[in-house]
Amino acid sequence: MVKIKVISRSVDEYTRERSQDLQRVFHNFDPSLRPMEKAVEYQRALTSAKLEKIFARPFVGAMDGHRDGISCMAKNPNYLKGIFSASMDGDIRLWDIATRRTVCQFPGHRGSVRGLTVSTDGNVLVSCGTDSTVRLWNVPRPSLEDSDTSSEKSIEPSAVYVGKNAFWAVDHQFERDLFATTGAQLDIWNHNRSQPVQSYQWGTDTVISVRFNPGEPDILAASAGDRSITIYDLRMSIPARKIIMMTKTNSIAWNPMEPMNLTAANEDGNCYSFDGRKMDEAKCVHKDHVSAVMDIDFSPTGREFVTGSYDRSVRIFPYNGGHSREIYHTKRMQRVFCVKYSCDATYVLSGSDDTNIRLWKAKASEQLGVILPREQRKHEYNEAVKNRYKHLPEIKRIVRHRHLPKPIHKATLESRAMNDAKRKKDAKRKAHSAPGSVVTVPLRKRRIIKEVE
């Protein structure tokens, strides 16, 4: 018998469950049938790169209300919508991000508030300032009425601890009840004691900033006016490690997913990523800011961090990349003093000298709101294709292109020219001296003076 092959298709495969469903399409995946696949995907990558540019609208909104420049911010680790901010005139506010309104105020400080932090459960707010006081506040529980009422409540501090010197920064331990303040020395406090439970001092200079390690709650890092970065362990009575750099470090952030790594925001406009075990050279130098980096905060995913700079811009860096992937700026935004990454890694907040807190999307072209699965898949595909062809010149150019404010652009060009000249000079010097007598110090080590034993 001659066998006859018949195309057989089951009805089930072609029947839609609902009339809104898409008709199923069956593809033959034989590559010989589609010789142009690479070209097709390249074109798609190009299109998606362009689309990304078109849809890049990162600015979500500004929160206006303070009467002086924002000095510091704190995010509620337990509640996405809540953000605390403090200004130079001693005003502390709790904001509702969704409505972008003040929920309540915490009056009491008589000078600028320099540090603000919230306990991990989100119940206690700690603030400190130049009036030499540390104040503890009970955070009102978020409820449905809060968002409705326009009236702003004001709250009395639950405790006020007075110190001898002005305080510069405060940070709360993760999931425990200690917090650290800095000023003349580094003090460790308990919620319930009016005196610090422990004090550290190494050198005589003012400690500027402090940050607890989220992964290892007993370890913290502080930077001081003597251009040093110091690592402490709360279980020990003495500090562990200290390096001295050429310029001072304004802020420090630990990588929440990699507890040994920290990134320091430096006065020279660069950020330096260190391995806490080996501080004599930076693991990575993140360059792009043209002025001092004032604050830094890691994304909770540990893959990115956001920096705010004195050059009036906010940048987002990959944790292992030398240059920023994004720059945010507006005409009205002044010097940025504090930045925060939201706890779901979707938003970025920046507080600046112009008394405003600005809310940005962490991914400029991300579509907000509910996304259907198909849409999601499409976005993922676009992203994957773009990522695949990102090295090709055309796409690279589009993806990398950013409009910069004129002052920043000029400063960039200038610093580039200076760097080029210096490099050229160094190269010549090296070429004309005895081999081995002129050693090029890598950038990762260049700005680090020494590690103090």
Added chain:
Amino acid sequence: MGGLKRKSSSKTLGKAKQRKGPHLPSSILKAINEKRPLNSDEEDDELDSDDENGGDVYEYEDGVPEEESRRNNRYDRVDNYEYELPEDFKVFFQHTRMLQDVSGLPAEVFKGEGKSERRKLYTEAYPESEFNPTRDVLEGKDSVTFEELLAPLEGKPGYNELRKSFSRMRKNTQSVVHAPLPKPERERLDRKSVRGQVDKEFDKWVPLVKRNREAPTVYFDKDVNLGYSTVGAIASEFKPRTKFEMNMASVLGGNEVLEAHRNDGVSMEDHIKDHNRIAKTRSLLFRHEIKSKRMKKIKSKTYHRLKNKDLRLAGESLMDPELAKEEAMKQEIRRVEERMTLKHKNTSKWAKRMRSRGLDMRYDETRAALSEQLQKHADLSRKVNSMNDGSSSDESDDEEELNDASDQDTPAKLLAKAKEKTLKIVEDDEVPNSGLLSLPFMARAMKKKQEEANEEAKRLVEEYEEWENPDGAENPKNSVNVIGRRSFGETAIVEAPKESKKEANNFYDNSDSDNDMDGIEDNDVVAVRDNASPARNTGTITETEIDDVAGNSAPKTTFDVALFASGSWKKMTGCKNAESKKASKTHVPISQAQDKKESRDEESEDSESEAEQMVDGILTSASKETFEIPSQAELINRAFAGDDVVDEFEKEKQKVLNEEVPEPEKPVQVPGWGQWTNIQNKRGLPSWMVREHEDAKKKREQALKTRKDARLKHVIISEKVHKKAEKLHTTTLPFPFTSKEAFENSMRMPIGPEFNPSTVVGDLNRPEVVKKTGVIIKPVKFEEVNPNDKADDEHPRSHQKQRPKKSKKVGRGQSKVKSK
């Protein structure tokens, strides 16, 4: 640095350093110096080094400045710059000598006192006391020792014990308490230990961090707590608080109510079972309804008629004997029809066409179809045959007689002979050890066939023995005939030995097999050849075929031919009985052919591809005499005799060059320009035009010279830049890639949904970080990770199936990628 070293080394050399001009480099000198004592002979040294190192290791050094070397007297001479001894030098010496003489002590004692140690005089501002020790005491000089302190006590009671205890204390160094280290030093040491602790703390994270970094995707969307998902969950949490609620709860949760519920009659399981049953019935009914609707929709009358009939028959035939009989009759009619028409004898138009075109050979399916038809025919007609056995017995008897007459053999004898033959064949199975048949695959095939044949033969021998025993010995033929219509064992049994014999004979000795066959073959015999034999039907064999065609007229042969003659099957003459003359006639050419062949080469006994071998034989013999293998070059020349490849290539290259580096146009003037007068005509083109043209020519030549293929005669390297292709290339290798191949591989396979099945598209396109807006991501929580366990990350895109498992929470486990 180097210079400094050189100096220092030359200093150590003592005298050698003053040498000028070429000398050994300092390093070598140093080495030599280390080996030899310093005072070794200088000349010797130099000689040695000369021998060893040759001239080139010398380096030049300017020793002393010129003014000092006094090579030329340009500088003022300082005649005497030796130090003059002071006047009192002699006096000093005299004094010491005198002292020496007086005291009898060596001179050094006085030297030290006199010259090197000039004592200083210190004046103290305060009187010396136990609170104000003198400088000597403070500096440790002239300090009081134990012995001095003990000396006055000597001889007093207890002196010895004191002395002993002192000496013991002095020996015991362990219990000595040292002075504490200075504070900074102490702190440094403390910090060092703290550092060690902190580093250890960090180190434990390394495997976890490494795993997360290497993971293709990190998931942060697992820890989603959406609160209550159902009303039931909320209700289960409810606890009565107010009085009213308490009352309600006590009523609802009271024993009576619960009891009442329990005794409601129907238990929950029963209810569920009932429900399921009803649901099943309903769905069955629904399906049936759908089906009948569909059937009802079919408008074809034939379909309905057939359906009804089928239904009816199915109902009736099972019970009614009448109908069963009718069915049997129909079957019989069909058989008769087959016998009459020979419908299934491959005589149809289709079968003929297939055979004429040789398609049956080519396609297995066709062949199978043809043979199936034949089989059917055989089935049908054979039954008829045996049914008619009784009627045609006289015929067969006649044939038997004929057989007997020709062979003079009784069946028993015949059987005995057959058995003998078979045994013989089984015994002698020799394999040719040269020629085509000795090739391994041929040998294997032959062995296989032989085994088959042997098996068959053995079975036969057994059967023979069975027949030979007294019970069935009288007349196998008769017994066969008696068997009746249902069993057709007779033909099968008698056929089988013939076949096997034939095969065996074909393999080993064709030449004498024919004669033997004559002996065994009875009326049913059909000599059948295996598939390989058609090769034989060239040349002399054709005659046989013709005979076969003629022989077909005999009823017996037709029957058996029909059984086996499907395409490739060839039959030899089997009809000794009817046309013995013809048979003898056919045998002659075969044997002749074989004789010829055997005389040529012995290996050609193989039944396979005899014709081919013959052809081969002819070929080889011919080539040996006349043909000489031409050289490779000659062959190629002959093959490409017509076309001039080199010339063509050169032309092509020239064309490409002209395209890529175009030739400059010849300078021409606008018609009429400069042609007014003869003078102008004579002057020709303006010089600037000529110059420009020449420049362009030179430039072109330069460009051609600098091309990559300028010196490569047989290569064209295009230097044309494709703008469209350019944008698909990078000028440098991008960062994370280490090789060009890796980079190109990363873009090789498409990832889109059009090019990949939907099951893998998700994996291919998954981003590095999967997070969800609105889900708080908590910092990493420590967990033990086996640093060697890399299996997870080996297949970056293969974790789709593991995804459900991920819902399993391990601690806070934010950063976990997969947990197997």
